[in-house]
Amino acid sequence: MGDVRLKDVAEHAGVSIKTVSNVVRGEPHVAEATRQRVLRSIKELGYRPNPAARHLRTGRSGIMALAVPDLVAPYFAELAAAVIAAAKARSYTVLIEDTGGDPDEELRIASGLGSSLIDGVLLSPLDLDQAALASRPRRVPLVLLGERDYELPVDHVLIDxxxxxxxxxxxxxxxxxxxxxxxxxxxxxxxxxxxxxxxxxxxxxxxxxxxxxxxxxxxxxxxxxxxxxxxxxxxxxxxxxxxxxxxxxxxxxxxxxxxxxxxxxxxxxxxxxxxxxxxxxxxxxxxxxxxxxxDKAGLARLAVDALLRRVGAGAEDGPAVLYAGHRxxxxxxxxxxxxxxxxxxxxx
Incomplete structure (x- = not known):
């Protein structure tokens, strides 16, 4: 099954090759029913994207980073699991970083880890001040998580x-x-x-x-x-x-x-x-x-979709503040x- 191609998945799912490509790249503008049909075909056929080829073809690696201040803390461990699940549903891999709340480490990750293989970053900052965050290179899309109040042109996902x-x-x-x-x-x-x-x-x-x-x-x-x-x-x-x-x-x-x-x-x-x-x-x-x-699962979906919207479509609309639910x-x-x-x- 290692020779399965996009064309084979498209025929199995009854969709176009472009639609399969959009699902594999994590494009948000695909109907959910269609996305699930394509994902089932990918699983049944055993299709495995070639990350190197995708990176050469699209300039995207299919890898996002998630940085939290304390991965040992149960809340952040559970949030990380929810982000991994949401990213996997969009055919993305998540690189997890524990910053320990160190502002220098938070800024390094917000700047893309110095790697061209990171498509975007989800960051839950603890002690990174606004001026430092504003000075980061804008090459890598960034979405903020948590309660720090920044007035910056980036999307922010949190609960009330x-x-x-x-x-x-x-x-x-x-x-x-x-x-x-x-x-x-x-x-x-x-x-x-x-x-x-x-x-x-x-x-x-x-x-x-x-x-x-x-x-x-x-x-x-x-x-x-x-x-x-x-x-x-x-x-x-x-x-x-x-x-x-x-x-x-x-x-x-x-x-x-x-x-x-x-x-x-x-x-x-x-x-x-x-x-x-x-x-x-x-x-x-x-x-x-x-x-x-x-709603950790909802928060993760909002964050992943917001990031992929910036990565995939190069969205130029203003920053959004997105609220997940709670009970x-x-x-x-x-x-x-x-x-x-x-x-x-x-x-x-």
């Missing part, structure tokens, strides 16, 4: 963090809790996620007529399990400890639940907890964790009844 955090906090308030804390505040330029989620928390308090108490806002150095546990212990040491806590990611929330257990508290009877990200472990933790579920998944940690067997998938 303010609205999501507001909904999570409103859920706790609706349960009758009035001393609701937040774990995850941060300072500095690399804390856009924290700023937006804390802002949503504050908006929910305001809308419910609950005064904001700065003592209930807990700063953390990082979004790790230990940071969540330390912050929860400090909140429980307050003269008036919280009745509930919204955590800015799931690792902070799992750490908070552990700290509560260490103090003899039962979640959610003595303390209601909500997280953010809906990583897999939250469905199996005890108790299972109420959390905000970003609140109510489980045991806030008093909900959903157990791990019934845990939902990411929002659609």
């Amino acid at each position: 963090n303010v609205a999501a955090a507001r909904e999570a906090t409103a859920h706790l308030l609706a349960l009758g809790h009035r001393r609701v804390a937040v774990i995850g505040a941060q300072r500095g330029t690399a804390s856009a996620t924290a700023h937006q989620r804390v802002r949503g928390y504050q908006e929910a308090l305001y809308q419910a007529g609950v005064p904001y108490d700065p003592a209930l806002t807990s700063e953390v150095a990082a979004y790790r399990l230990a940071d969540g546990a330390r912050a929860m212990h400090a909140l429980l040491d307050l003269p008036q400890p919280p009745q509930a806590v919204f955590c800015c990611n799931d690792l902070l929330a799992v750490g908070a639940v552990r700290a509560a257990a260490d103090r003899g508290l039962v979640v959610p009877r003595d303390l209601a907890v909500v997280g953010f990200d809906d990583v897999e472990v939250t469905r199996y933790s005890v108790p299972s964790l109420t959390t905000v579920a970003p 609140l998944v109510v489980r045991e940690s806030s008093g909900g009844g959903e157990r791990y067997e019934a845990a939902g998938t990411s929002a659609g």
Whole structure:
């Protein structure tokens, strides 16, 4: 089957050679039903594109880069898997880079890794400032992921963090809790996620007529399990400890639940907890964790399609800000009844 040609795939799928070529190159302007028919024929016939030949013929390699600040973090690992799946559906290969949040590394990747074999870059920046990013060579198409707010002529894909955090906090308030804390505040330029989620928390308090108490806002150095546990212990040491806590990611929330257990508290009877990200472990933790579920698959599709639109068509329209969906998944940690067997998938 190594000699299978585009012509053979076209005849098998009942489409033109150009249509097969468009699918193989990841062109976005192909009807989804047609794309799936061509992909089935490619699989059945065992067709394998020749990357070197494609690069010579089209100037494209079929390779995109995805750069995240921490691939060990469950959210970024799950997002990377979603991007790989979305890219594979467009006949693209993904090169994964872990920047560690290093601005020099982020700029190197945003500039195309110094390689002519990268068609485009998906970048989730942590500490790269706008001036440095604006200075990068424009040869390689770039799409940004995440919450950093840049005023640059590039597409940006994200979720509405303010609205999501507001909904999570409103859920706790609706349960009758009035001393609701937040774990995850941060300072500095690399804390856009924290700023937006804390802002949503504050908006929910305001809308419910609950005064904001700065003592209930807990700063953390990082979004790790230990940071969540330390912050929860400090909140429980307050003269008036919280009745509930919204955590800015799931690792902070799992750490908070552990700290509560260490103090003899039962979640959610003595303390209601909500997280953010809906990583897999939250469905199996005890108790299972109420959390905000970003549509990771939808975010990945939006990002891959936005990048390929720039790569394939050389789109000249202005930059777009594209929002993926989210939903609140109510489980045991806030008093909900959903157990791990019934845990939902990411929002659609």
